[in-house]
Amino acid sequence: MSNYTIIEPQTGTAFTIKKGQILTVSDPLGRQVSDMVLFNLQDKREKISAGKSMDFEETILLTKGNYLWSNRSRKMMEIIEDTNGRNDFLLAPCSPETFQIMYGNHEEHPSCLNNLRANLAEYGIGLDDIPTAFNIFMNVQFGPDGKLSVLPPTTVAGDRIRFRAEQDLIVCLTACSAEDSNGGTFKPIHYQVSDR
Amino acid sequence: MSNYTIIEPQTGTAFTIKKGQILTVSDPLGRQVSDMVLFNLQDKREKISAGKSMDFEETILLTKGNYLWSNRSRKMMEIIEDTNGRNDFLLAPCSPETFQIMYGNHEEHPSCLNNLRANLAEYGIGLDDIPTAFNIFMNVQFGPDGKLSVLPPTTVAGDRIRFRAEQDLIVCLTACSAEDSNGGTFKPIHYQVSDR
Structure with a gap:
């Protein structure tokens, strides 16, 4: 993939894309996870919905040919290629509480939720x-x-x-911070926005 | 169950309960579904979270001993008894779009989402x-x-x-309106709030 942008390990980023544009998310080293949330650029109260997406697509595992749906029952994105094939909507983004409650780790720990929050703040989207x-x-x-x-x-x-x-969108992506999600290694994620 | 309140078929209701109180939801005739959402009575931006609940409980199917968690990683309810054992967080409440998009039914059709909306409006909670x-x-x-x-x-x-x-809560419950969820029969749901 050329002309990609790097999301450094245990960080995130937010950006906008236009209806019809293509977003490519790549795992440059292997064994890394990226959390993605979406908001309608024109009305941020419309956002990606796990329940609606599993409902309309009738599957837990979403891959090529599936759509990501909003809380208003509208399509936000279509998955047009997927070389790995394992993606889902089950578990919430790792958060400070994930590490405190599930792992008993009360020290400061980067998390996808904090990275989503930090990068969505500039769009006026709160925790x-x-x-x-x-x-x-x-x-x-x-x-x-x-x-x-x-x-x-x-x-x-x-x-x-x-x-x-399928809409003009605010996209927020992370390179996951949780040891459990990526086999204990923290790695970057690459992405690219293109017109086709 | 004595002193119960009836939720008529294809309707819903909303009410408040105090921390420590017990909510019993019963299927009086069998083969009926009830959708339930929860909000913190003191701060309605804290609400039940499917992703957090599956994450902290590490299961798709929640039953006795499991907790329902909020978007702020706090416990909202504990399940203390469950005579059936099949409950989950996967699919979104049936909505007008469920019937239009999934079943091609463009006529007016009652739905859990509309019943949740109608009953939560009095608490200032929007769609x-x-x-x-x-x-x-x-x-x-x-x-x-x-x-x-x-x-x-x-x-x-x-x-x-x-x-x-586990908190003072706004509770909204439905008697499900979707043919697929209850074998094509629409039935009531009973509930009761008690101090123990």
Whole structure:
């Protein structure tokens, strides 16, 4: 992928894209996760919805051919390519409370939620308005009993997912901060916005 | 269950309960679903979160012993009894768009989302602020490939689930309006708030 932008390990970024543009998110080294949230650029109260996306697409695992839907039951993006194939909407972005409550780690720890918050602040979007993210490349496993576990991503260097925007959008992306999501290694994420 | 309140078929209701009180939700005839959303009575921007609940409880299927969590990573309710055992957070409340987009039904159709909206309006909560509901008794099936389908509930007459409030809460409950969720029959839901 040429002309990409680097999201450094354990950070995030926010930017806008126009309807019809293509967003490519790539894992340059392999085994890394990126959380993504979306807002309608013209009305930020319309945002990506995990429940609506699983409902309309009738699947937990979303890949090429699936759409990401908003809380107003409108399409926000189509997934047009996905070389890895494991993405979902189940678990909330890792947060300070994730590390405190689930891992007993009360020291300062970077998190996707804080990175989403920091980068969405410039768009006037606050913490309470951040929805469950689309978990790109996250390897969440679930059994018939519903029990959830997180394994390292199956991505290899260069794996990518491409989305076509169905609206003008604010996009916020992270390079995930949680040890559990990426096998204990913190890595960058690359992305690119293009017209086709 | 004595001294219960009836939620008529394809309707909803909203009420408040205090921290420590017990909410019992019962399916009086069997094979009916109830959608439930929760808001912190003192600050309505704190609300039930599907992503946080699945994350902290590490399961898709929540039952006795599990907690329902807020978007601020705090416990809102504990499930203290569950005679049926099938409840989840996967699919969004049925809405006018559910019937239009998924079933091609463009006629007026009652929906859980409209019933949540109508009953939450008196608390100053608008449509965009309604989160994915906790789907009580909903029988959502998922395979290893993540594909989702909805079967009739396995509840029999009198099945119930009981919650202890961990905060003062606004509770909104429905008797589900979707044919797919309840095997094509529309039935009431009963509920009761008690001090123990």
